[in-house]
Amino acid sequence: MPALRRATRWYIAFLTALASAAVVAAAFGVRAEPDLLQPVLVLAPLFILAAALNSPLLAQVKLSANVPILIAAYLIGGWEVACLVGASTIVLKQGEPWSRRLFNTSQWVLMGLAGALVYEALDGTAADALYHQGFAAWQLIPIACSILTVIIVNAAMMLGVLRCQEQIKVASVWRSMVLTSAVPYFAYGLFGLLMAVLWSIGDGFAAALVLIPLLVARWAFAQYAEQRQAYEATIRSLVQAVETKDHYTRGHSERVSRASVMIARVLGMREDRVEALRYAGILHDVGKLGVPTRVLQKSGPLSDLEYAAIQLHPVRGTEMVRGIAFLEEAYAGILHHHERLDGRGYPSGLQGKEIPEFARVIAVADAFDSMTSTRSYRGARGVPEALVELRHCESTQFDPRMVRALVTALQAEPWRTVGPIDQGDADVELSGGSYDHDDPTVERPSGHDEAVAIQAARAEAAEERQLHGKDVLQRGGWS
Amino acid sequence: MRRTWLDEFAGGSVLVIVGGLLFAVAGIAATAVTGLVQPSIAIAFGALIAVGELVRVNLPGDRSAAPLGAAAGLAYALLGDFRGPDGLMRTDYDVGQVVAVTSVAILVGTIPHVAVGQAPRLEALARRVLVAGFAAALFRPLYTSGALDGLEGRRWALPAFMLAIVVLTGIVDALLAALARSGRERIPFASAVRDELRALLGIGSAIGATGVLIALAAEVMGYWALPIFALPLLVAQFSFRRYAAIRATYLQTIRALSRVTEVGGYTETGHAQRVARLSLAVGREMGLSEAQLVDLEYAALMHDIGQLSLTDPIPGGATVMVSSEEQRRIAELGAEVIRQTGVMDRVATIVDRQAEPYRRPGQPFDAGVPLASRVIRAANAYDDLVGGSLDSDRRLAALERLRLGVAYEYDPQVVDILTRAVERTMLVDA
Numbered sequence: 001m002p003a004l005r006r007a008t009r010w011y012i013a014f015l016t017a018l019a020s021a022a023v024v025a026a027a028f029g030v031r032a033e034p035d036l037l038q039p040v041l042v043l044a045p046l047f048i049l050a051a052a053l054n055s056p057l058l059a060q061v062k063l064s065a066n067v068p069i070l071i072a073a074y075l076i077g078g079w080e081v082a083c084l085v086g087a088s089t090i091v092l093k094q095g096e097p098w099s100r101r102l103f104n105t106s107q108w109v110l111m112g113l114a115g116a117l118v119y120e121a122l123d124g125t126a127a128d129a130l131y132h133q134g135f136a137a138w139q140l141i142p143i144a145c146s147i148l149t150v151i152i153v154n155a156a157m158m159l160g161v162l163r164c165q166e167q168i169k170v171a172s173v174w175r176s177m178v179l180t181s182a183v184p185y186f187a188y189g190l191f192g193l194l195m196a197v198l199w200s201i202g203d204g205f206a207a208a209l210v211l212i213p214l215l216v217a218r219w220a221f222a223q224y225a226e227q228r229q230a231y232e233a234t235i236r237s238l239v240q241a242v243e244t245k246d247h248y249t250r251g252h253s254e255r256v257s258r259a260s261v262m263i264a265r266v267l268g269m270r271e272d273r274v275e276a277l278r279y280a281g282i283l284h285d286v287g288k289l290g291v292p293t294r295v296l297q298k299s300g301p302l303s304d305l306e307y308a309a310i311q312l313h314p315v316r317g318t319e320m321v322r323g324i325a326f327l328e329e330a331y332a333g334i335l336h337h338h339e340r341l342d343g344r345g346y347p348s349g350l351q352g353k354e355i356p357e358f359a360r361v362i363a364v365a366d367a368f369d370s371m372t373s374t375r376s377y378r379g380a381r382g383v384p385e386a387l388v389e390l391r392h393c394e395s396t397q398f399d400p401r402m403v404r405a406l407v408t409a410l411q412a413e414p415w416r417t418v419g420p421i422d423q424g425d426a427d428v429e430l431s432g433g434s435y436d437h438d439d440p441t442v443e444r445p446s447g448h449d450e451a452v453a454i455q456a457a458r459a460e461a462a463e464e465r466q467l468h469g470k471d472v473l474q475r476g477g478w479s
Numbered sequence: 480m481r482r483t484w485l486d487e488f489a490g491g492s493v494l495v496i497v498g499g500l501l502f503a504v505a506g507i508a509a510t511a512v513t514g515l516v517q518p519s520i521a522i523a524f525g526a527l528i529a530v531g532e533l534v535r536v537n538l539p540g541d542r543s544a545a546p547l548g549a550a551a552g553l554a555y556a557l558l559g560d561f562r563g564p565d566g567l568m569r570t571d572y573d574v575g576q577v578v579a580v581t582s583v584a585i586l587v588g589t590i591p592h593v594a595v596g597q598a599p600r601l602e603a604l605a606r607r608v609l610v611a612g613f614a615a616a617l618f619r620p621l622y623t624s625g626a627l628d629g630l631e632g633r634r635w636a637l638p639a640f641m642l643a644i645v646v647l648t649g650i651v652d653a654l655l656a657a658l659a660r661s662g663r664e665r666i667p668f669a670s671a672v673r674d675e676l677r678a679l680l681g682i683g684s685a686i687g688a689t690g691v692l693i694a695l696a697a698e699v700m701g702y703w704a705l706p707i708f709a710l711p712l713l714v715a716q717f718s719f720r721r722y723a724a725i726r727a728t729y730l731q732t733i734r735a736l737s738r739v740t741e742v743g744g745y746t747e748t749g750h751a752q753r754v755a756r757l758s759l760a761v762g763r764e765m766g767l768s769e770a771q772l773v774d775l776e777y778a779a780l781m782h783d784i785g786q787l788s789l790t791d792p793i794p795g796g797a798t799v800m801v802s803s804e805e806q807r808r809i810a811e812l813g814a815e816v817i818r819q820t821g822v823m824d825r826v827a828t829i830v831d832r833q834a835e836p837y838r839r840p841g842q843p844f845d846a847g848v849p850l851a852s853r854v855i856r857a858a859n860a861y862d863d864l865v866g867g868s869l870d871s872d873r874r875l876a877a878l879e880r881l882r883l884g885v886a887y888e889y890d891p892q893v894v895d896i897l898t899r900a901v902e903r904t905m906l907v908d909a
Binding site: 190191194197198200201202203204205206209210212213214216217218219220221223224227228229230231233234235236237238239240241242286287289316319320321322323324325 | 634635637638639642681682684685688689691692695696698699700707708710711712714715717718719721722725726727728729731732733734735736738739742743784787816819820821822823
C-alpha cells in the first residue's frame with residue numbers, strides 16, 4: 001500500500017472517530033436492552049466468517065455474504081445491533097496496516113448505522129412484528145430506501161478516500177459506482193430480509209441457513225475461477241512446450257493470441273467470441289507438431305514434399321483441437337489461418353468473405369508477429385514497417401478491415417514484442433535458420449510443381465471436413 | 480466405454496430404479512383413492528419441482544442433478560404451517576401425497592427433455608422420488624399427529640429437527656447414488672460412498688438448506704417463499720454449471736494436446752487415449768477417489784509427452800521396447816513439461832514415476848511410487864504391445880507378457896485388474 005497522504009489520514013481518523021462514537025453508543029444501548037445481545041452474538045461471528053471467506057478471486061463476482069448480514073442486523077435489532085456487528089470485522093486482516101483495517105471497519109459500522117436510521121425513520125417493521133402480521137409488499141418500501149442509503153454511504157466513503165489520496169475527479173466515478181452496485185445491493189437486501197423473516201420464525205439458527213446457499217454459490221464460483229486459471233496456465237505452458245520444437249517461434253502463439261484479441265476488441269466482437277478467438281490464437285499452430293523438426297528448422301529452399309508438409313499444419317491442428325467443445329468457431333480460425341483473400345492460400349484456397357472471420361483475424365495477427373520477431377535470415381522489423389507491409393498485402397492476402405483494426409488497436413496500446421514468458425536461452429538462437437511460413441515477405445520456395453503440394457493439402461482438408469463431428473480417435477479405440 | 484441404456488440397469492441401478500418406481504406407483508395409487516388434499520399447495524410445489532427438473536444440470540463428476548427440484552421436494556415433505564390467502568393453516572397431506580406429487584412433477588419436468596432427445600438418467604429420477612418419500616416419512620406422521628407441537632416453546636427446535644431430517648436424507652441419497660454408481664462404473668462401494676458424500680457437501684448443503692428454508696418461511700410468506708428462496712439456489716446451480724463446464728473443457732483440451740505426440744509421429748494414433756481409458760478402468764476398480772482419477776487421466780493422457788524432446792522418434796513410439804534408462808529419461812522430460820504449468824504438480828509426479836519398476840531385485844518394495852504411476856506403467860505396456868488391434872490372440876499374448884513381469888516390472892494387483900478389464904471388453908467385442 002502506498003504511503004498515505006496527510007489528507008487521507010485525517011479523513012480516516014475522522015471516520016474512525018465517528019464510527020467509534022456510534023459503537024460506544026450502541027454498546028450502551030445493548031446494555032440497556034439485553035434482548036439485543038442475542039442477535040449480536042449470533043450475527044457477529046457469521047459476519048466475521050463471511051468476511052474471512054472473501055478472496056481476491058471472488059472480487060469480480062458480486063456475491064457478498066456480508067451486506068445481507070448487515071441489513072438483517074438492523075432489520076432484526078435496529079441500529080445498535082448493526083453497529084456492533086459491523087465493528088466485529090476489526091478482528092480480521094491482522095497482517096494489514098491499521099489505517100486500512102480502521103477504514104474498512106468504520107465503513108461497515110457507518111453503512112449499518114445509516115441504513116438502520118433510515119429504516120427506523122420510515123417506520124420499518126421490526127422482525128418480530130413481521131412474524132405476527134405476516135409478510136406484506138408495502139414493507140419493502142422502507143427496506144428499499146435503507147438499502148439505497150447503504151449504497152450511497154458506501155460509495156461516498158470510497159470516493160472520499162480516492163479524493164484525498166489520488167485527487168480523482170469525483171463526479172466521473174460516482175455515477176458508475178452507484179449504478180454498478182445498485183442491482184447486487186438490492187439482491188443483498190432481499191437476503192437480509194429473508195434472514196430477518198427466518199429469525200422471527202426460528203431464531204439465529206434458521207437465519208444462518210439463509211447464508212448456506214449463498215456461501216455454496218460463492219464456493220462453487222471460486223472453484224470455477226481457480227479451475228479456469230489452472231486451465232489457462234496449462235494451455236499456455238503446454239503450447240510453449242510444443243513451441244520448443246521450433247526455437248524461433250517461441251512465444252509466437254501467445255503473441256498472436258494477444259494481437260488477435262486486440263483486433264477483435266476494435267471490431268467490437270462479443271465477449272465469448274473474443275474468448276474463443278484468444279484460444280484459437282494460442283492453438284493456431286499446434287498442428288506444426290506434425291511437421292518434422294528437420295523441415296521446420298531447415299535453412300534454404302524447401303522441396304515440394306517439405307512444403308506440402310508445412311501446408312498441412314492447419315489441417316493437423318484442427319484435427320487435434322476438434323474434441324474441445326467450446327471452440328466451435330475457433331476450428332475454422334485454425335484451419336483457415338493461411339488462406340489468402342485472392343484464393344491462393346492453403347489448405348482450401350478460399351476467397352474473400354468465404355474465409356471465416358476468425359481466420360482473417362488470425363492471419364493478420366500471425367503475419368504481424370512473424371514480421372516483428374527476429375528470424376535467422378533477418379532481424380526483427382519495427383512495428384511501423386510491419387504495418388506498412390501488411391497494408392501492402394491487404395486485399396490480396398489480408399482483409400483490410402482487420403489490418404485497419406490492428407492499426408487502431410496499436411495506436412491505443414503499444415506492442416510489446418517480448419513474449420510474457422521469456423526463457424532467454426541465448427544458445428538456442430544460434431541454431432539453423434528456418435523458413436518462416438507465416439512471414440508474408442518471404443518468397444515462397446520456388447518449387448517447380450507447387451500445384452502438387454497444394455493439391456495434397458487440399459485433399460487432406462477435404463477429408464478433414466468429411467470427418468467433421470466424428471472424433472478421429474474413436475476409430476479402433478480401446479473400448 | 481460407451482454407455483448404453485442397458486447400463487442403466489447394471490448392478491445397483493436396477494434396485495434404485497425399481498424402488499423409485501414402486502414408491503411412485505404406490506404413492507399415486509394411495510392419493511388417487513383418498514383424493515388430493517390441499518390441492519393448491521400441491522400444485523404450487525409440484526410446479527416448482529417440475530421447473531427444477533426442467534433446468535437440471537450435470538454437475539462435476541457426471542452427476543445428473545436437479546437442485547431446485549430436489550429442494551422443492553424436500554420443502555413439500557417438510558412443510559408445516561402454511562400462511563395461505565385465508566390465514567395460517569395446518570397442512571394435513573400424508574407421505575403418499577408427497578411421493579405422488581413429486582413423481583408426477585418429475586415426469587412433467589422430464590417431458591421437454593425427452594422431447595428434444597435427451598434421455599433422462601432413470602436412476603437419478605428414481606432417487607429424487609425415493610429421497611422425497613424418505614424425508615416425508617420421517618416428518619409427516621409426526622407433524623400431522625401433533626407430536627411436534629411440543630417443540631413450539633423453543634423456536635430453534637423445529638428448524639433443528641428439520642435440518643436433522645435433511646442431513647439424514649442427504650446421507651441416504653448419497654448411499655443410493657453410490658449403490659447405482661458402483662454397479663454402473665465398477666467402483667468399489669466404499670469408495671463410491673466416499674465420493675458421493677464429498678459431492679454432497681457442495682450443492683447438497685445448498686439443496687438441504689433451501690428445502691428447510693422454504694418449508695419454514697412458508698409459515699410467514701406463504702407462496703412467496705417458493706420463488707424467493709429458489710433464487711439463491713439457482714445462482715449456486717449456475718456457478719456449479721460453469722465449474723462443470725470448465726472442468727470438461729480442461730479435460731478435452733488435455734485430450735487434444737495429448738495428441739501432439741501422435742501428430743508429431745512419436746506415438747501411434749490413439750495411444751494416449753487408449754492408455755487413459757484403460758488406466759481409468761483399472762483405477763476405478765482399485766477404488767481411487769474422484770480427484771485421484773482426474774489426476775490419473777491427465778497423467779495417462781500426457782504420459783508420453785516427454786518424447787517430444789527426443790531428436791529421433793522411438794520406432795512405433797513404444798516405450799516398452801526401450802531401455803529402462805531411456806524410459807526414465809522420457810518420463811523425467813515429460814514431468815518437466817507438465818510441471819511448467821505450475822498447477823499440475825501431482826500429475827507431473829505421476830508421469831515422473833511411471834518408469835519405476837514395481838520393485839527391484841533384492842530391494843524392499845518401494846511404496847513411494849504412486850499407484851497411478853503403476854497403473855499407467857502397466858496400461859502403457861499393454862497398449863504398446865497391442866495397439867488399437869482387436870485381435871484376441873495379440874491381447875492374450877500381451878497380457879501374458881505383463882503377467883510374466885509381475886515379479887519386478889508391474890504391480891501384480893494392477894495386472895490382475897487390468898487383465899479382467901481387458902477380458903471383459905474381449906467378451907463384448909467378440
